[in-house]
Amino acid sequence: MSTKQKIFLIIGLVIAGEVIFALPFHLGRFFRPTMLEMFDLTATQLGAAQGVYGIVAMLAYFPGGLLADRFPIYKLMSFSLWMTALGGFYMSTFPSYVESILLFGFFGFSTILLFWGALIRATREWGGQKGQGLAFGILEGGRGLLAVVLASIGVLLFQFSFPLGYESATFAEKQNAFRTVILGYSLVTALIGVYIWIVFRKFSYTHQHSDKKPFWSQISNNAKHIFSIPSVWLQSLIVISAYVGFKGFDNYSLYAVDVYGVDEIEAAKIITLGSWTRPVIAIIIGLIADRFDAIKMLCLSFLLLLCVDSYFAFTTPNINFTWLLLTNILLTCIAIFALRTLYFAIFEEIKLSIMFTGSAVGLISIIGFTPDVFVLYVAGLLIDRSPGLEGHQHFFMFLAAFAVIGLIASITLYKLVVRKNFSS
Numbered sequence: 001m002s003t004k005q006k007i008f009l010i011i012g013l014v015i016a017g018e019v020i021f022a023l024p025f026h027l028g029r030f031f032r033p034t035m036l037e038m039f040d041l042t043a044t045q046l047g048a049a050q051g052v053y054g055i056v057a058m059l060a061y062f063p064g065g066l067l068a069d070r071f072p073i074y075k076l077m078s079f080s081l082w083m084t085a086l087g088g089f090y091m092s093t094f095p096s097y098v099e100s101i102l103l104f105g106f107f108g109f110s111t112i113l114l115f116w117g118a119l120i121r122a123t124r125e126w127g128g129q130k131g132q133g134l135a136f137g138i139l140e141g142g143r144g145l146l147a148v149v150l151a152s153i154g155v156l157l158f159q160f161s162f163p164l165g166y167e168s169a170t171f172a173e174k175q176n177a178f179r180t181v182i183l184g185y186s187l188v189t190a191l192i193g194v195y196i197w198i199v200f201r202k203f204s205y206t207h208q209h210s211d212k213k214p215f216w217s218q219i220s221n222n223a224k225h226i227f228s229i230p231s232v233w234l235q236s237l238i239v240i241s242a243y244v245g246f247k248g249f250d251n252y253s254l255y256a257v258d259v260y261g262v263d264e265i266e267a268a269k270i271i272t273l274g275s276w277t278r279p280v281i282a283i284i285i286g287l288i289a290d291r292f293d294a295i296k297m298l299c300l301s302f303l304l305l306l307c308v309d310s311y312f313a314f315t316t317p318n319i320n321f322t323w324l325l326l327t328n329i330l331l332t333c334i335a336i337f338a339l340r341t342l343y344f345a346i347f348e349e350i351k352l353s354i355m356f357t358g359s360a361v362g363l364i365s366i367i368g369f370t371p372d373v374f375v376l377y378v379a380g381l382l383i384d385r386s387p388g389l390e391g392h393q394h395f396f397m398f399l400a401a402f403a404v405i406g407l408i409a410s411i412t413l414y415k416l417v418v419r420k421n422f423s424s
Contacts, residue, residue: 004360006126007012008199009068009122009143009199010109010126010135010138010139011124012136012192012195012196012199012200013017013119013122013126013139013248014139014142014146014184014197015052015142015195016077016081016115016119016147016192016193016195017119017139017142017143017191018142018147019081019146019150019185019192019312020080020081020115020186020189022109022147022150022185022188022189023084023088023091023107023182023186023189023297024050024053024107024108025109025332026086026147026150026151026219027182027185028046028050030151030154030155031154031158031178031181032046034158034174035178035180035223037174037350038174038175038178039095039097039100040096040097041097041100041273042413043045044089045097045402048101049097049101049103049253049356050099050104050352051109051373052101052104052373053104053105053107053108054103054108054217054373055108055314056105056108056109056112057111057112057369058166058199058366058369058370059108060108060109060112060113060116060362061112061116061117061361061362061363061365062115062223062359062362062366063113063362063364064113064115064116064117064118064358064362064364065116065117065336065358065360065361066114066117066219066222066223066356066359066362066363067113067114067117067118067358068117068120068121068224068358068359068362069117069121069355069356069357069359071222071359072116072160072201073118073122073200074196074201075197076114076115076118076199076357077114077115077118077119077122077196077200078193078194078196078197079097079114079193080110080113080114080193081115081189081190081192081196082190083097083110083114083191083339084085084107084110084194085113085186085187085189085191086159086189087106087110087329088109088182088183088185088186089183089186089260090103090119091103091182091186092182092183092186094175094179096121097378102233106158109380115405116361116362116365117357117358117359117362118358118366119360120359120361121354122133122200123136123139123255123344123358123359124344124347124348124391125354127328127345127348129348130290132289132290132345132346132347132348132349133285133287133288133289133290133294133341133342133345134280134283134286134287134288134290134296135286135345136312136341136342136345137283137284137285137286137287137341137345138282138283138286139288139336140183140187140278140282140286140340141278141279141280141282141286141341141343142279144275144278144279144282144337145238145278145279146356148275148276150185150188153183153184153282154181155183155402156178157177157181157184158178158180158181161173161176161177161180161290162174163179163379164333169224182399184198188214188403189395190388192289193258209377210254212218213340214323216334221349222355222356222359223359225356225359226356226359226360226362226363229352229362230254230351230416231350231413231416231417232350232360232363234409234412234416235343235350235360235364235411235413236364236367236368237367237405237406238298238339238343238406238409238410238413239343239344239365239368239369239373240365240367240370240402241302241369241370241403241406242301242302242336242339242340242343242371242406242407243368243371243372243403244375244399245305245309245332245335245336245339245399245403245406246336246339246340246369246371247371247372247375248309248338248375248379248395248398249271249274249333249375250375250376250398251331251376251379251383251392251395252271252274252329252332253267253270253271253289254267254268254383254392255312255341255392256270256271256325258383258387258388258392259317259319259388259389259392260317260322260325260387261319261324262378266302268290270326271329272327274330274332275327275331275333277330277334277337278333278337280376281333281334281337281338281341282337283339284339285297285301285337285341285342286345288344288365289341289342289345289348293349294342294345294346294349295346295410295413295414295417296414297338297342298342298343298346298404298406298410298413299341299410299414300334300408301334301335301338301339302339302369302403302406302407303407304331304334304335305332305335305336305399305403305406306340306404307331307401308328308331308335308397309331309396309397309398309399309400310396312328312392312393312396313393313394313397314393315402316389317389318389334393339406344361345369346413347360350413350417350418351417352421378395378398379395379398381396382395382398383395
């Protein structure tokens with residue numbers, strides 16, 4: 001495969017990997033007040049709809065991974081993008097609360113079942129035996145950068161729709177402007193589906209294995225094989241521990257306000273600044289992992305995260321030293337974005353056959369992404385029970401406990417890989 005071909009392919013993976021999640025996530029993240037107003041929803045109702053997305057997604061991860069090992073990846077990803085775009089076009093009609101619940105359930109199906117396992121498998125194939133860190137670094141960093149770019153474009157389009165100001169606009173004008181944003185996201189999603197179909201098919205990028213086996217026979221064999229591999233279960237522990245740390249980052253702005261006394265705007269700026277480090281950290285960590293050892297890098301990243309969480313959990317901050325807050329937020333970003341880059345980049349090191357990649361991703365994702373369900377709930381529970389510094393310290397103890405689990409799982413996996421390499 002030529003360098004030019006590889007560039008076209010990774011561009012498609014990065015754009016598709018972020019765009020497909022724009023409709024279910026970006027709108028609620030960057031336009032939340034407007035979305036609540038235009039859809040006539042309460043925050044609880046929107047949360048319930050997004051919760052339905054999470055439930056359907058959890059059910060879709062494993063069968064989706066099995067499908068990624070059976071069918072051509074360009075077909076799976078393209079159909080997934082087109083289905084999600086259709087959901088977006090329907091979303092532009094501003095459905096009712098019940099219809100919104102059904103729509104988010106549909107998004108959970110369309111963005112995960114045919115897409116997630118295929119995306120990770122395609123990224124692994126792009127990286128080859130010696131470029132896994134770079135492949136997943138570009139995917140993670142590129143997705144982070146694209147998320148900010150898309151959101152910025154959406155905000156500008158929305159802003160320019162109100163030359164006299166948002167507050168002076170009528171409800172119909174606001175609705176039309178927001179419909180334009182939704183349709184814009186939907187159109188981009190559909191077009192990248194066309195790109196994937198043409199480019200990935202043209203280069204015959206993905207080669208499926210065991211196509212001659214009966215469908216249900218292959219599915220059953222893949223599932224049995226994946227469930228029997230200890231390293232896959234350890235990788236699942238690594239992903240859930242890393243993802244707990246990533247979700248815990250959502251609470252940092254509240255920590256800055258409650259404990260350090262900064263205002264909401266400054267807190268938002270601090271967290272945004274930390275988020276901008278994602279593309280840089282992901283690519284740098286990916287390159288380092290390819291040169292050294294990705295599992296060792298996982299151990300170091302969990303150790304760094306444990307140190308930061310322990311600092312927040314067991315020290316009384318001096319509110320005059322906000323530079324300590326900024327430093328620790330930066331260190332947290334290094335750790336969590338490094339972990340997100342690495343936890344799927346270790347398939348080559350654990351010597352998992354390429355033909356089982358999707359199946360492994362499905363199993364790992366079911367376990368690994370459950371923090372979407374419980375982390376922020378635990379945060380609210382602990383902080384509401386003990387308002388102020390104490391509640392936040394309890395939450396950081398919770399985060400530190402998962403950092404310990406991740407560190408132990410990473411060390412155990414490293415020993416398992418070393419033992420396996422030695423015996424072979």
